[in-house]
Amino acid sequence: MKLHYKPGACSMASHIILNELGIPFDLDKTDTNAGKTEAGGDFLQISPNGYVPALINDDGEIFTENPAVLQYLADQSPDAGLAPAHGTVGRVRLQEALNFVSSELHKSFGPFFSGGEMDDARRTKVEAGVARRAAHIERTLADGRDYLLGDTYSVVDAYAFVVLNWAGFVGVSLDAHPKTQAYVARVAARPATVKAMVAEGLMEQPA
Structure with missing residues (x-):
């Protein structure tokens, strides 16, 4: 490949x-x-x-x-075990999570990489959009699970990690989302x- x-x-x-x-x-x-x-x-x-x-x-x-x-x-x-089997509820949950990361979380970071300058008002609005999506991740992790689908790492965790990790590069704080911060650190520590x-x-x- x-x-x-x-x-x-x-x-x-x-x-x-x-x-x-x-x-x-x-x-x-x-x-x-x-x-x-x-x-x-x-x-x-x-x-x-x-x-x-x-x-x-x-x-x-x-x-x-x-x-x-x-x-x-x-x-x-x-x-x-990086994805539930086809035709299961677990696979639908994986697709649900992948689509959220792709169409919502990933997209919310888009303005930071557009190449254009942002004034303070625009940046505040964009940061608020990132925060709303990060809050969804925080709610998902609120039951104590280690990963987005539960206790088992899956492909969506690799994707969510990459996007959430951009926060540090663009200067967006995740301090309001401590479970999300811990989640990012957990995935970051994996050897892969x-x-x-x-x-x-x-x-x-x-x-």
Whole structure:
């Protein structure tokens, strides 16, 4: 498999899950602004939407969109337990959570990465939007569960971690959401997460 990624972007969720599963894969860092891959390819020929992730499997099939890519990866190794079985209530809950992260939480951070300047009023409004979505995560974790679907780590936790971790990079505080902060730290400590962050240049290799 080959994963086209951009350091620190949402594609890191797929990178983390590939590490969790121990599936052999290659990485190709992608400049989405220029539309070029590190290997010199035209990224728009791989992913016409122009953004990551783009996963190419061993048969040459190309998959995009995090919810789809993450579920595909989980289904390659069902015994790893990173996604409930198809047709179960648990799978519907996974899809529900993935769609929330994708369409609500992820989207709420969009203005920070638009390339445009934000005045104070605009920033306050955007931060409030992030806070509303973070509050949903906080409510989900309020029963003491370790992960979004319960006590078992799943692919949605990799995705939610990547997005919530952006808060530190853009200067948004999660102090009002202590369970969410603890959740981010818990996922950050997983070896597969550390390995991905080191490979993408986001942290030094721990001693």
